[in-house]
Amino acid sequence: MSITQVNGGRPDEMVHAENIIKRFGDLTVLNGVDLSVKRKEVVVIIGPSGSGKTTLLRCINHLEKIDGGRIFVDGQMVGYREVNGRVVEDSEGAIARKRSQIGFVFQRFNLFPHKTALENVIEAPIHVLRQSRAEVTERAMGLLGKVGLIEKANVYPHKLSGGQQQRVAIARALAMNPKLMLFDEATSALDPELVGEVLKVMRQLAEEGMTMVVVTHEMGFAREAADHVIFMDKGVIVEQGLPEQIFDHTENERTRGFLGMIL
Amino acid sequence: MFRWDIFFHFLYQDPNLFFLRAAWTTLWISVAAQSIGVLLGLFLALMRMSRFRWLTWPAGAYIWFFRGSPLLVQVLLLWNGLPRVIQNPAFLLPDWACVLVAFSLNEGAYMAEITRAGISSVDPGQLEAARSLGMRYSLAMRRIVLPQAARVIIPPLGNEFNNMLKTTSIASVIGLFELTHATDLLGAPTFTVFELLILATLYYLVITTLWGFVQNWIEKRLDPNRNTKDLIEKKGWTGRMLGFGSRTGGTLVSGR
Numbered sequence: 082m083s084i085t086q087v088n089g090g091r092p093d094e095m096v097h098a099e100n101i102i103k104r105f106g107d108l109t110v111l112n113g114v115d116l117s118v119k120r121k122e123v124v125v126i127i128g129p130s131g132s133g134k135t136t137l138l139r140c141i142n143h144l145e146k147i148d149g150g151r152i153f154v155d156g157q158m159v160g161y162r163e164v165n166g167r168v169v170e171d172s173e174g175a176i177a178r179k180r181s182q183i184g185f186v187f188q189r190f191n192l193f194p195h196k197t198a199l200e201n202v203i204e205a206p207i208h209v210l211r212q213s214r215a216e217v218t219e220r221a222m223g224l225l226g227k228v229g230l231i232e233k234a235n236v237y238p239h240k241l242s243g244g245q246q247q248r249v250a251i252a253r254a255l256a257m258n259p260k261l262m263l264f265d266e267a268t269s270a271l272d273p274e275l276v277g278e279v280l281k282v283m284r285q286l287a288e289e290g291m292t293m294v295v296v297t298h299e300m301g302f303a304r305e306a307a308d309h310v311i312f313m314d315k316g317v318i319v320e321q322g323l324p325e326q327i328f329d330h331t332e333n334e335r336t337r338g339f340l341g342m343i344l
Numbered sequence: 345m346f347r348w349d350i351f352f353h354f355l356y357q358d359p360n361l362f363f364l365r366a367a368w369t370t371l372w373i374s375v376a377a378q379s380i381g382v383l384l385g386l387f388l389a390l391m392r393m394s395r396f397r398w399l400t401w402p403a404g405a406y407i408w409f410f411r412g413s414p415l416l417v418q419v420l421l422l423w424n425g426l427p428r429v430i431q432n433p434a435f436l437l438p439d440w441a442c443v444l445v446a447f448s449l450n451e452g453a454y455m456a457e458i459t460r461a462g463i464s465s466v467d468p469g470q471l472e473a474a475r476s477l478g479m480r481y482s483l484a485m486r487r488i489v490l491p492q493a494a495r496v497i498i499p500p501l502g503n504e505f506n507n508m509l510k511t512t513s514i515a516s517v518i519g520l521f522e523l524t525h526a527t528d529l530l531g532a533p534t535f536t537v538f539e540l541l542i543l544a545t546l547y548y549l550v551i552t553t554l555w556g557f558v559q560n561w562i563e564k565r566l567d568p569n570r571n572t573k574d575l576i577e578k579k580g581w582t583g584r585m586l587g588f589g590s591r592t593g594g595t596l597v598s599g600r
Contacts, residue, residue, distance in 0.1 A: 142476060173480055181478025191473035195491050205477035208487060250473075257477060 083165060087151070087158040095120045095155055095261050095292040096141060102149030103136055103316075110136045112316040113150070118261075118309075121290045125303040125324075128313035129339055134296045135188075137313070138263050141294065142183040143176050154183060155260055181209050184254030184262040188269050190246040192238040198225065198249045199234040202256045210257065217256070224252040228282050244275030248282055255286075262286065264295040300344060304328055312336045350536045354543055363540075366526035367547045373440065373515065373522065374508045377447035381508075382501065384448065385455025390485075392460055403456065410453035416514050419446040423518045443515040451508065458500045462493035495566055502559040506552055523547055 090097030096118035103111035110133045118124045126134040139145040141152060143160035151168075152159045159179055162171045171179075192201050202221040206212045225231050228248035238246055247267055254262060264283065268276045280302050287293055287306045297303060303310055304324045311321040312335075320333045331337055354363050391403035410418070423442050430436055437445065466489050474484035516525035523544045531537035 144472060144476065177475070177478045177480050180476055183476075185473075185476035187469060187473060187476075189469055191467070191469040193470065193473070193488055193492075195495075204487065205474075205479065208483060209478040253477070 083163075085163040087161070087163050087168075088153070088156050089151060089158060090117075090153040090156055092156070093119050094153075095122070096294065097153040098137075098141070098150065099152075100150040101137065101140060101147055101152065103133070103140060103145060104148050110316055111140070111147075114313075114316070114318055116311070116318075118292060118294055121292055122308045123287045123293045123295065123306055124309045124311060125295045125297060125307035126311045126313060127297065127300070127303055127327075127339070128319075131315075132313040133316040134313045135265055138265050138294060138296050141261075141263055142180050142185055144185070146170065154179065177209075181205070181257055182260050184251075184257060184259035186247070186250055186254055186262065186264045186267045188266040190238075190243070190250045190270070192246050192250055192253070194238050197235050197237055198230060198241065198252075201238070201249055202253045205253070206256050221252070221256055224255050225249070227255075227285075228252045229278070242275060243271045244278045247271065247279045251279075251282055251286075260292065262291055262293045264293065264297065266296055266298065268297065268299055298343065300328070300340075312339065314339070347534070347536045347539050350531075350534060351539045351543055354530065354540060362530055363523070363526060363543060363547060366521055366523045366544075367551065369440070369520065370509065370512045370522040370547075371551060373443060373447065373512050373520075374505065377444055377451055377512075378505045378508050380444075380448035381451025381455045381504075382459075384452030385457075385459045388452055388456035389459035389463060392456060393463065407453045407456050410450050411457075415446065415450050415511065416517065418450055419443060419514060419518060422446045439515070439518050439520045442518060443512070443520055447508070447512070451504065454504060455501070458497055458504070459493070462495075462497035463489060465496045466492045498562060498566060502555075502562070506555060506559075509551055509555065510548060 094117055098116040101111045101114040114137055128134050140147050160171055160176055161168050199221055203217045206217040207214055225234055228251055230245055230248055268279050284306050307324050310324050310327040312319045314335050320336050388403045391399040394400055426436055470488055471484055474488040512522050513524035515522050527537055527540035527544045531540040
């Protein structure tokens with residue numbers, strides 16, 4: 082029996098996805114999506130709800146299985162491997178290892194409510210990466226400082242505002258030293274006045290050269306921070322390109338329709 | 345005529361400490377059966393919630409059997425059935441072991457349902473967040489999901505244990521020397537079973553009351569607000585879990 086880790090994508094690509102098909106029952110949510118994210122690039126995915134953008138993001142770290150196609154992160158296939166030439170789902174350990182290199186920020190934060198902000202951040206580095214508590218704690222305090230929450234280190238999530246919770250969630254993902262950060266509508270569950278503080282952290286990350294794939298409804302962020310904008314609708318990529326191209330010079334009816342409604 | 349002399353004799357003058365020993369049997373059988381039941385219940389709950397039919401089905405059948413038949417009958421089945429199956433008397437279970445096995449197996453079925461409800465009460469986003477950080481299922485369960493489920497599991501678990509302390513009286517039918525059987529054994533010769541039943545009731549009340557204090561203490565320790573010095577928002581167990589007596593709602597129900 083030969084078990085092979087499948088490699089793919091170009092060396093300058095962090096994410097390379099080919100012809101992704103994803104179905105939920107009879108509903109085809111992703112219908113042949115190709116995606117290429119270069120290293121240090123910020124790709125923003127926009128589109129109406131139900132367009133498949135969140136599902137695409139969740140497929141990248143295998144929170145969703147795919148029904149067709151291949152996804153590579155940093156050259157290695159995610160979630161699957163080849164056994165005797167057939168593609169099968171990877172072992173739990175292998176999937177977990179890949180996920181540990183990919184940060185994911187959820188719309189609803191999903192902080193661990195039984196742990197303080199600091200404990201949320203140090204949990205995975207200690208128990209997944211098996212790093213020393215002292216070292217991790219020091220780094221975690223640095224990250225909490227970076228997201229502006231050093232004084233909230235010992236506070237439980239239910240005492241934090243939504244914006245503060247989301248910033249802790251970002252610090253928690255960064256504590257794993259990820260190669261890639263995925264943001265799933267990170268500001269959609271926030272009160273309007275709290276959106277700015279989270280976007281600021283995301284902008285800062287982008288400026289520092291973090292590779293990011295961002296699903297968002299914040300068109301201002303997309304226009305300013307994105308290197309590349311993708312417009313999705315009904316499970317396919319309708320149009321993609323530079324922000325100016327999508328926002329100011331699009332010829333596409335569907336893109337125009339969507340932007341007309343949202344802007 | 346109430347025989348106070350017998351009552352007081354067994355209350356504090358008995359050199360053999362029969363009732364204290366009987367109470368000890370009641371207590372340790374309860375603790376042991378409950379502990380095994382909790383562990384068994386955890387495994388059964390995880391089996392029941394598994395994706396695999398070959399795990400869910402046996403767990404379901406187990407729970408169906410043990411919740412669907414009387415504990416008394418289960419004890420008797422084991423007590424009377426084992427000698428039929430095992431011919432060699434050297435391998436037969438003593439009375440206490442029979443009781444312990446039957447009680448543990450029975451409690452496992454009830455704890456399985458309580459544990460399953462506890463795990464289901466945890467937001468699925470918690471497991472997703474844990475997995476997105478590279479945790480395997482077992483680690484995510486242990487570090488993230490079960491500690492949160494525990495807050496939901498522990499109040500009914502306390503009630504289960506309270507029940508268990510009293511249900512051990514069933515062991516008297518196969519002659520195990522616990523509190524209920526002690527009244528019969530020590531009272532019958534002098535026709536003072538009634539006096540000793542009163543004494544046994546006192547013992548049961550003392551044990552369950554003490555357990556009530558322990559339960560309160562455990563539930564306070566689980567309070568996530570314990571570590572914060574904010575006393576204004578300090579909520580009780582019910583307040584935090586279900587939103588009783590608080591305007592903000594419970595942490596688990598409102599998801600905050």
